Amino acid sequence: MPQSSSLLGGWRVALLVALLILPRAVRADTLAEYRLKAAFLLNFVTFTEWPAGVGNSLNLCIFGPDPFGDNLDKLQGKRVAGRILAVRRTSSVSSLADCQVVFITRLASGSLPRVLDYLDGKPVLTIADTPGAARQGVALNMDTEQSKVTFEANLGAARGNGLGLSSKLLRLAREVYQ
Amino acid sequence: MTMKLLPALLGFALMTQPFHTAHAAQTGADIFAINLEELMQVTVTSVSKKEQTLAQTAAAAFVIQGEDIRRSGASNIPEALRLAPGVQVSAIGNNKWAVSIRGQADRFSNKLLVLVDGRSVYSPLFSGVLWEALDIPLENIARIEVIRGPGASIWGANAVNGVINIITKSAFDTLGGQVALAAGSELRGYGFARYGWNPDPDTAVQLHAKAHDYGPSQPVGGGEGYDDWRNQSAGFKLERLLEGGPLKVQGGVYSSRAGDELNLISAQPANTLVQNTQKISGGHLMARWEDQGSEGRQQSFQAYLEHSDYDHVILKELRTTFDLEYQNRRAIGTDHDLIWGLGFRHSSDTIDSSPMFTESERERGSDLYSAYLQDEITLQPERWRLSLGARLEHNDYTGFEFQPNVRLLWTPSEKSSAWLSLARAIRTPSRAERGGSIYVQADPVGQPPFLPPSVVQFVSNDTGEEQLDALDLGWRYQFNPTTSLDLAAFYYRYDKLRGTALAPPTFVFPPGYLLIQTLNNNANSASGPGLEASLDWRPRPDWRMQANYSWLNLVVRSADLPGQTTSDYTGTSPTHQFSLRSSLDLTSRLHWDAWLRYVSRIKNLPVPEFTTLDMRLAWQADKDLEISLVGQNLLDSAHLEYEGNFFKSTPTELQRGFYVKANWRF
Numbered sequence: 001m002p003q004s005s006s007l008l009g010g011w012r013v014a015l016l017v018a019l020l021i022l023p024r025a026v027r028a029d030t031l032a033e034y035r036l037k038a039a040f041l042l043n044f045v046t047f048t049e050w051p052a053g054v055g056n057s058l059n060l061c062i063f064g065p066d067p068f069g070d071n072l073d074k075l076q077g078k079r080v081a082g083r084i085l086a087v088r089r090t091s092s093v094s095s096l097a098d099c100q101v102v103f104i105t106r107l108a109s110g111s112l113p114r115v116l117d118y119l120d121g122k123p124v125l126t127i128a129d130t131p132g133a134a135r136q137g138v139a140l141n142m143d144t145e146q147s148k149v150t151f152e153a154n155l156g157a158a159r160g161n162g163l164g165l166s167s168k169l170l171r172l173a174r175e176v177y178q
Numbered sequence: 179m180t181m182k183l184l185p186a187l188l189g190f191a192l193m194t195q196p197f198h199t200a201h202a203a204q205t206g207a208d209i210f211a212i213n214l215e216e217l218m219q220v221t222v223t224s225v226s227k228k229e230q231t232l233a234q235t236a237a238a239a240f241v242i243q244g245e246d247i248r249r250s251g252a253s254n255i256p257e258a259l260r261l262a263p264g265v266q267v268s269a270i271g272n273n274k275w276a277v278s279i280r281g282q283a284d285r286f287s288n289k290l291l292v293l294v295d296g297r298s299v300y301s302p303l304f305s306g307v308l309w310e311a312l313d314i315p316l317e318n319i320a321r322i323e324v325i326r327g328p329g330a331s332i333w334g335a336n337a338v339n340g341v342i343n344i345i346t347k348s349a350f351d352t353l354g355g356q357v358a359l360a361a362g363s364e365l366r367g368y369g370f371a372r373y374g375w376n377p378d379p380d381t382a383v384q385l386h387a388k389a390h391d392y393g394p395s396q397p398v399g400g401g402e403g404y405d406d407w408r409n410q411s412a413g414f415k416l417e418r419l420l421e422g423g424p425l426k427v428q429g430g431v432y433s434s435r436a437g438d439e440l441n442l443i444s445a446q447p448a449n450t451l452v453q454n455t456q457k458i459s460g461g462h463l464m465a466r467w468e469d470q471g472s473e474g475r476q477q478s479f480q481a482y483l484e485h486s487d488y489d490h491v492i493l494k495e496l497r498t499t500f501d502l503e504y505q506n507r508r509a510i511g512t513d514h515d516l517i518w519g520l521g522f523r524h525s526s527d528t529i530d531s532s533p534m535f536t537e538s539e540r541e542r543g544s545d546l547y548s549a550y551l552q553d554e555i556t557l558q559p560e561r562w563r564l565s566l567g568a569r570l571e572h573n574d575y576t577g578f579e580f581q582p583n584v585r586l587l588w589t590p591s592e593k594s595s596a597w598l599s600l601a602r603a604i605r606t607p608s609r610a611e612r613g614g615s616i617y618v619q620a621d622p623v624g625q626p627p628f629l630p631p632s633v634v635q636f637v638s639n640d641t642g643e644e645q646l647d648a649l650d651l652g653w654r655y656q657f658n659p660t661t662s663l664d665l666a667a668f669y670y671r672y673d674k675l676r677g678t679a680l681a682p683p684t685f686v687f688p689p690g691y692l693l694i695q696t697l698n699n700n701a702n703s704a705s706g707p708g709l710e711a712s713l714d715w716r717p718r719p720d721w722r723m724q725a726n727y728s729w730l731n732l733v734v735r736s737a738d739l740p741g742q743t744t745s746d747y748t749g750t751s752p753t754h755q756f757s758l759r760s761s762l763d764l765t766s767r768l769h770w771d772a773w774l775r776y777v778s779r780i781k782n783l784p785v786p787e788f789t790t791l792d793m794r795l796a797w798q799a800d801k802d803l804e805i806s807l808v809g810q811n812l813l814d815s816a817h818l819e820y821e822g823n824f825f826k827s828t829p830t831e832l833q834r835g836f837y838v839k840a841n842w843r844f
Contacts (some may be wrong), residue, residue, distance in 0.1 A: 030375065032222075032512070032760070033222045035209060036209070036217065036222055037210060037218055038209070038210075039210055039217050040214075040217060042210050043213075043214040043217065047214070065423075065470040065471070065472055065473045066471065066473060067404065067472070067474035068472075069472060069473075069474055074210065076249065077212070078210070078768055088581040089422065089471065090421045091419050091420065091421060091422060091423045091470055092380045092420055092421050093379035093380050093418045093419060094379055094380050095421055098650045105473075107470070109472065110348075110350075110351075111350070111419075113351070117379075118379045144222060147219060147221045147222050148219065148220070148221060149217070149218065149220070149222060150218065168214070169214075169318060170217065172214060172218060
């Protein structure tokens, strides 16, 4: 009896080892999706031109449950094209009033029409990573294709908010809506 | 053994280390310094977890969407539940149902937990759901999540055979006005009105009111039954988006009148046919706050207060319930998704007895404390997920209950997934099972004429918890973008099932009758397998077919004890159920739905097998106006689906019915 129970114990430990090892071995050569997307965000901001009235700081607001984790914290206080980035997180539409960049998270995409409606005509760059969001009126929308991040642009939406998207962005975009 | 393996374990852990270091050179560099062209070449191999849909969970889950309900022609919640596989909805006339998942059906199916927006509507007195009082307008339902099998580790006791989550639409999704009116043969009248607006972009308010009137069905012998059903309800929803997340406040009031004809002991030992209208009214107020700080860190806090007033010839009950719940979700690293929660519920009641039902205490208050923890572990990204969970609960009757659950999900490809679950779930005794006595007269048919009349008294004093140990398996396969199959199989073992044992009769004089006491015990058991299959096929964009089949072979064993009677859980569910539904858009404005259902015989009641058909033809007269004609139970003039098996209501048959409905939005 003691023999069989220790055998069982061995199995348990073996299983534990498998559980501990398996994920790590597989994860070793991966890059987290939102680490990469955070870098895209920075590039989007770099290649966007705001109208003259926008001051020296750029508020980057995450609307909805934040998928970036601490990847965005490294952007806090970073200087981009002469402006200082500040990252904020919110779930309220009206608090987006003083944001220059708004990222609408996938979990909050149900609120997309309301957010776009509220930001319409304001000098705000809207970004999302929800399929179909560019067609709905988001200026820049990321997607993952064959494990690579791509994006599409809605130039009409950006211009409607008084923003200019650089030709480099438009060239790299998978699709540009007018 | 463990000591020897520990170094090996450490060795393994160290061996994986170089991978990390090598990798850090690549990604540890400042990713914000890389230019856009290069970023577009970086490969993402760990796609972050998408919002988990129910279809991706390791459970036999099925979602009935609001749109499915509308197109089915169902006019109330029990009818809508027939859309899900594995659910038995047996109508007991036009205002009562035996609804159960995976067997042991009863008018009060005691192993099925039902929640509306996170609020339990399971009665602690009847240990079941009073469907006739659950007056949620179908127009307000966003979806109904039907989870077959135990869900006790998350949802708590009595989520033994299944959980039904009714989720109503967000106030932000019901802006504007809607009016629906219907009239017909069984559903004599229906009216619904809703208005929603948003005073500012962060606030939405919604008000609604509803009333319905169902006519009686037909007793088995013909004629007109006494089971008409009239409800009125009204409610509101207020949602406000705060910086941290949404705050939701909702409330409602309802009044339900449901007719019933029963053979009851009016004065011992005489039985009388009593026509009674069961009146239930009540209301609730609920607030919920969700902190959606980030995807990996969320918490919610919920509180509700509820009051109900039940009035029947058998008993009257006043009940007030207060419930608090806290939930916290946190991702730890990339592999662990931890959810834990705490709950407290206080319920106090006053029960007025009658000659048919007595309670040892008129007033009682009871507390329920619970804590649960679940860790969802990604063993291999996009391939293997393991979930370990348990709930510890304390109730005033049986003390601490521990309900663990292990689930494993394997996703070999995007198209298929397989899962396995091992769980234990508990059904806790109801208020009536601790101190209640029910008097019924024994059936005089077949009783020798020289014997005095006999009265049976069901005495429930120390009924304990009932326990399920469950093995669940499932497989989902997406053949192509238009065809998917969902299979679930299970083997369940129930222990400590409620049973009754007859005591030797005593002669009561005057007035002169035999009193046969039956005492509750937990000596029975049950076991058996079951299977459910669900096929979804969209041959064309404008045509959808759904087929569901379920098979159940649960054997209930009454304990081999002196006087032990046959369990009332025996043979109350059909072995086979099949349904086939077609949703076809004849033109963009004309929609035709047909729904065929077969239910095999219910052995012990007894109810013969039946096949029935519902149809709906809808015309979108205008962008905002839809007019529909619905026919229900079209294949026969009337059929029997169930018989109440305790207090015997006069058995009634469901009749063929029609109604016309207009739905207008503005």
